[in-house]
Amino acid sequence: MKTVGTVFPFTAVASRKMIQTVDFKNGKNFVELGGGNGAVTRELLKKMRPDARLIVIELDPKYADSLRKIADKRLTVIQDSAEYLEKIVKQEGMDQVDAVLSTLPLVIFEKGLRNKIMDSVMRVLKQGGYYIQMQFSVMTKKEMKSRFNNMRITFTPFNMPPAFFYIVTKE
Numbered sequence: 001m002k003t004v005g006t007v008f009p010f011t012a013v014a015s016r017k018m019i020q021t022v023d024f025k026n027g028k029n030f031v032e033l034g035g036g037n038g039a040v041t042r043e044l045l046k047k048m049r050p051d052a053r054l055i056v057i058e059l060d061p062k063y064a065d066s067l068r069k070i071a072d073k074r075l076t077v078i079q080d081s082a083e084y085l086e087k088i089v090k091q092e093g094m095d096q097v098d099a100v101l102s103t104l105p106l107v108i109f110e111k112g113l114r115n116k117i118m119d120s121v122m123r124v125l126k127q128g129g130y131y132i133q134m135q136f137s138v139m140t141k142k143e144m145k146s147r148f149n150n151m152r153i154t155f156t157p158f159n160m161p162p163a164f165f166y167i168v169t170k171e
């Protein structure tokens with residue numbers, strides 16, 4: 001199952017909070033899963049170095065097309081499912097991903113798909129890299145805690161609905 005979830009508008013303030021842990025000074029390779037309206041994409045591009053790259057994987061062709069209109073040569077938009085992350089990263093010649101930022105609606109995914117995506121994220125991330133997953137609830141907290149030792153959760157009320165960020169550091 002691939003799944004296209006509802007796109008809740010995501011605010012610039014929430015996007016900034018989501019990416020505040022990321023090391024933009026040294027990091028050069030970034031991946032975003034579920035680009036939607038591009039709020040996170042735009043904040044990432046503002047922070048990234050001129051020689052950095054961002055691959056955005058978005059399943060919905062309508063959103064993928066509108067993301068492609070963001071004129072920035074550091075950005076590559078791929079219209080496909082996040083479950084193909086590893087293949088896409090390889091095809092795009094990117095290795096050692098510094099951070100994966102995801103606003104995928106993981107709670108509505110089948111467990112198998114959730115696991116497949118999270119396994120792939122951990123394989124593409126470099127050691128010390130970040131996987132930051134936005135969620136609108138703590139429904140997957142237990143599941144994610146048991147999977148990741150090195151995880152903390154932050155929260156922002158500046159979004160409707162308010163959002164939680166699961167921040168995992170690859171050990």
Ligand SMILES: C[S@@+](CC[C@H](N)C(=O)[O-])C[C@H]1O[C@@H](n2cnc3c(N)ncnc32)[C@H](O)[C@@H]1O
Pocket residue numbers: 002003004005006007008009010033034035036037038039040041057058059060063080081082083103104105
């Ligand atoms: C909460 S919205 C994204 C909000 C977005 N980050 C923003 O700034 O507007 C979730 C996005 O995930 C996309 N999506 C759902 N299932 C997906 C999948 N399997 N692979 C890639 N994208 C997916 C949806 O189409 C939607 O655009």
